[in-house]
Amino acid sequence: MKIVREPRVYLVGRQHTDADGLERFLTDHGLSWTTDTEVGAETLCETAGRVCYMSFGKGRKTNREYLRHILESAHGSVLEHATWNFIITGVSRSFTHELVRHRAGFGYSQLSQRYVDESTADFVEPDAIAADPELHAIWEESIRQSHAAYCRLVEGLARHYAAEPDPTQRRKLARQAARSVLPNATETKIFVTANARALRHFVESRGHEFADIEIRRVAIALLRILQREAPGLFGDYTIVALPDGTEVARTEYRKV
Numbered sequence: 001m002k003i004v005r006e007p008r009v010y011l012v013g014r015q016h017t018d019a020d021g022l023e024r025f026l027t028d029h030g031l032s033w034t035t036d037t038e039v040g041a042e043t044l045c046e047t048a049g050r051v052c053y054m055s056f057g058k059g060r061k062t063n064r065e066y067l068r069h070i071l072e073s074a075h076g077s078v079l080e081h082a083t084w085n086f087i088i089t090g091v092s093r094s095f096t097h098e099l100v101r102h103r104a105g106f107g108y109s110q111l112s113q114r115y116v117d118e119s120t121a122d123f124v125e126p127d128a129i130a131a132d133p134e135l136h137a138i139w140e141e142s143i144r145q146s147h148a149a150y151c152r153l154v155e156g157l158a159r160h161y162a163a164e165p166d167p168t169q170r171r172k173l174a175r176q177a178a179r180s181v182l183p184n185a186t187e188t189k190i191f192v193t194a195n196a197r198a199l200r201h202f203v204e205s206r207g208h209e210f211a212d213i214e215i216r217r218v219a220i221a222l223l224r225i226l227q228r229e230a231p232g233l234f235g236d237y238t239i240v241a242l243p244d245g246t247e248v249a250r251t252e253y254r255k256v
């Protein structure tokens, strides 16, 4: 049994523009336009915004200026055209339960406790418990007991379902019932796809001091990646350290 205290966020996918397709659209409409960003997400959001007014070649010159105006004017639907894909690991089931409440503009694929054997599961310990030896001992004992019960239940349920001829189905039946004793602290993995508008909403609500520390940590980790990926879409946020050592995200362009 391994204790995990730090989430990991892997950026595994981003968008690219199809330059030929964009050029065909411009030519078909007698337009000539280029932008000064090489970031696919930023180009696509600018293109989408310019389609609204067919303003190619007019008005604001740089992509950064253009996207800042989108944020200022809260033209948020334009930001839905930029998406990224992430794998998040080293997080608890309580974290993912909060994460999947974010419905609009998010897609999820999470490790299945019905199919995957949790007898080798890791567990995520909150910092506040880890910092205190007495609390840590209570937590660890509770985790060990739950985990041992899970393993015993899987064995017993395998006997209970012995008449099931398909071994995969037999294991699934046993694990899906036994998982009921696994704690919220059980480590999980989740594949997340989200657009820039949804990610901004997530960063604002979960990168806030009122949010749970684990989800806040993930929100700040995502924000750091996104600020490197697309500064035009996320550069308005500042990350502020609080006196307790945790971090929050702030912006003047909330709820775009």
Ligand SMILES: Cc1cc2nc3c(=O)[nH]c(=O)nc-3n(C[C@H](O)[C@H](O)[C@H](O)COP(=O)(O)OP(=O)(O)OC[C@H]3O[C@@H](n4cnc5c(N)ncnc54)[C@H](O)[C@@H]3O)c2cc1C
Pocket: 101, 102, 103, 104, 105, 198, 201, 205, 206, 210, 211, 212
């Ligand atoms: C500090 C904090 C404490 C929380 N505590 C609790 C708690 O105690 N109990 C609890 O159950 N949840 C709690 N939550 C979760 C919260 O209620 C939301 O479910 C979660 O933050 C997702 O937010 P959302 O619905 O705005 O996001 P999304 O589902 O991603 O929606 C984004 C936006 O789209 C719009 N939208 C989406 N769906 C609809 C719809 N059906 N109708 C109209 N507009 C829609 C809304 O403008 C919404 O803000 C908490 C969240 C935070 C940040």
